[in-house]
Each structure stands twice: as C-alpha cells, then as structure tokens.
Amino acid sequence: MITSVRNPRIADVTRLKRSRERRATGRTTIDGPFLLQEAVRNSVVVREVFALPDDTVTAEVARSEGLELVEVSPDVLTRLASSVNPRGPVAVVDIPPPAELSTGDAIVLWEISDPGNAGTIIRTAAAFGFQVVASSETVDLWSPKVLRAGVGGHFRTRIVTGVDHIEDLDRVGLVPLAMATGGIAIDKVDMSDPTPVAFIVGNEAHGLPSGLRDGATAVSLPMPGGTESLNAGVAASIAMFLRMTRRR
C-alpha cells in the first residue's frame, strides 16, 4: 500500500491536475465508482486504479476487468482526488482521441470557464443526443472537475475541441444559433426543421464576442421580468431540450 503523498507514482498522477500535463500525456483522472464503471462500460482505456484497502467494490471491478489496482492510504487518495472527501477510487484513463465535427445537432461552448457549467452541458448533451463542441479558450473538458459534473456523459457523446471559427460550423452544414439577450424568443424559432443546429453559449461573464454574434442568428430565452439572467448550463440545457423534443 502507498502511504506517502511523495511517492513518485503518486506525484506523477497528481501532475495530471494541470491541463498542460493532461495534454502532454493524453491522460486524465476520474473520481469515484460511477465514473470508473462508465469508463469501463464505454471501452475507455483505464491505466491504473487507486483505491482504499477496504474498497471491496473497486477491487472486484478491477479483478473482473483486469485493471491494475493500487492500494493507497486516505491521505494519498485525498491528494489524488478532485473532491474534498473522496471515498475513491481515483483512476488514470486515456483521453479518447478528439472527434471531428459532424453533421448533427451541436452545443458549442465558447470560452466557457466554469468546470461545473461545462460538465453540466456535457451531461445534458449526452442525454439529449447533441455533439459537444468547444473553442480553444474554453476550460479543458477533460479536467477531473468537468468529468465529475459530466457524470459519464463524456464517454457517451462526441466531443470536438479547438473550434474557433463560426465558418467551421457552416462547413458541416450546421445553422449557428447564438444564445444571447435581445434575440428571437427561442420558443418562437422553428425547431422542427431537419437541418442540424449549433447552439453557441458564451462566457459566463462576457457573453459572446460581437463578431461571432454577427455571423449567427441570436436566440434568447424569454423571461417575464426581463432583468434576470440564467446559469450558462441551464440556458444551454433548455435550448437542447426544446430542439430535442421538436425534432422527434
């Protein structure tokens, strides 16, 4: 059992908390039994699994799936995990190869900075059948916090990164719809048209750059008061729900 947070193997995994290290190695970490189960179920490559010695559930998963299991002390597990009071396991997995933009409904994260919002959007996209597209300035979608909020959606939906031009959406035939204030009320937009759409959600504080808004149709969520705002994950999710129910 590893009991020292200074153990070199533990130090290697801890470095995956940095996005640069994740990019360099092509690996990330996932927290908890549910994400491990989802990773295995979706054929994600699991490199190693760190768990407490009394974690018999994880030991059984590791045995039946042929995964390398490393027993660690609670201190070490806390160091590896992205949550505050982990009960484990923490696993190192390969980040799946980046997908290409396809001709299907998309949600586009444009400089989204909050890991919880990004993960929530991925979770909803997986539930409602949307591909997830992110600009280069968006938070790293493969960070442990985004994975946690994604609750497995990462492994079941197409994730496309590094899309920084609205023309990239046009090229595969997506109709760009910018979620912004002062646009067309979204419940008045014809969502039954079979042409795929790309809802674009901007940064939580700054919204969308004007150049991007010019190239897209602005759509808004109607609010009776008019002075309110919505959480970015909520706004994106409502848009996806409307499209999903109307395209059926």
Add this chain to the structure above:
Amino acid sequence: MITSVRNPRIADVTRLKRSRERRATGRTTIDGPFLLQEAVRNSVVVREVFALPDDTVTAEVARSEGLELVEVSPDVLTRLASSVNPRGPVAVVDIPPPAELSTGDAIVLWEISDPGNAGTIIRTAAAFGFQVVASSETVDLWSPKVLRAGVGGHFRTRIVTGVDHIEDLDRVGLVPLAMATGGIAIDKVDMSDPTPVAFIVGNEAHGLPSGLRDGATAVSLPMPGGTESLNAGVAASIAMFLRMTRRR
C-alpha cells in the same frame, strides 16, 4: 484597517459560515459587488460591509447608501469569503423573514443537498416567476454558496422553507408534480391549465421518497437514450421553462 483573522469582529462574521449560527442570528454573508448591489436594490438590511482598502467601487456604494464600511486586509477578506480568491466585498445582511406558501407556481426542493444546484434553481425561479419551496432537509438556502449560485435571485423571489408534507401544497391549491423517472413525459402534460403547479425535485442521489411520489403525479423529461440522468438544477429549470412559456 483590520489585518488579523483573530479580530473578534472577524471571528463573529466567520461563524456565520455555520447554518446554526445563521439561524440563531438571522444573518448571513454575501460575496462580491453584484450581490451587494442586488441586496441594496431590493431593500435587504445590510449590517456591515468588509472590503479591501483599494476597493473604491464598494467605498462609493457604502457612502451613497449609508452602509458601515470596514477595511480589511486580503487575508481577512479571504477568511470571510466563500470563494477562493475573493476581491470583495463581503457583507453581513439580514436574512429576509420567511414567506408563506402562496397560490402560484412553485418549485419544491426536496432534500436537495448541493448548494450549487439549490442556487441555480433559485436563479431560474426568479427569472421565470416561480416561488421557491424547500423541505427541512434541504441545504440551507441562505448559505453563502447558495447565495452565490443564486446570483441575486434570492432577493427577488418568494422563498418558503420548512415544508415537509405534500398536504401543505394541496392546502394552497397547488397541483403536485413529482419529477421522477418513469412518469408522464413532461412535454405531453397540459401546462396551459391556469391551476398553479408545484414541481417537486428530489435529492441528487436518492431521488424522491416513495410516499411523496404516491401523492403526486410523476412527470419525466424524455431522453432518447433512456439511460442518462440530468443535473437536478437543469431538470428543475427545464420544467419551469416549459410551464412559464405555456402559461403566458
């Protein structure tokens, strides 16, 4: 300027991080310039404001509104705040008196435990014109973290706490709709009926107790895959959006 985190006045405010202390004093803390502005705008009683000496914006707000301003060092501000890198201010405010359940559309938080989810639901409720109702086992809606995720919605919507029986909803004429798997697809429910509804959202991990589900009509968000789940704040927000657009 207060520079010691052991200063008794700072210790008093720090104790408000505990829900028991908030209940005993009837006070809580809010973080950041936006929440302070919203509190002032909505006539919330602001007891004292802690800010860095170079925070001229907060100094001007305090001067024009006649608020007591206390200058503190960055260390002290960090101790008072609920965020990791606060730039301030942190203000002590009176928790508004609890509201009574009224005959209008409601979102009911049943043992919701995540502060971010609770705050997101309050933010959406304020935007879409819903009263917010919470069971006793729900996270304290007046915690600094819930207030932060609420982005001012707390001060602009009716908040009712301590509702632990479905009969309480019946009594004021609300139709209880339990958000659960295996219910009627929510987009098939007649949402244009003028009778007010109460959407009930259960605990993130355990859902709704069976006794509660028996007394309500179960409604579900349709998902093409069927095996997915949604974030509780997202599910509640989609339900509120549908009702809001159809009752107009």
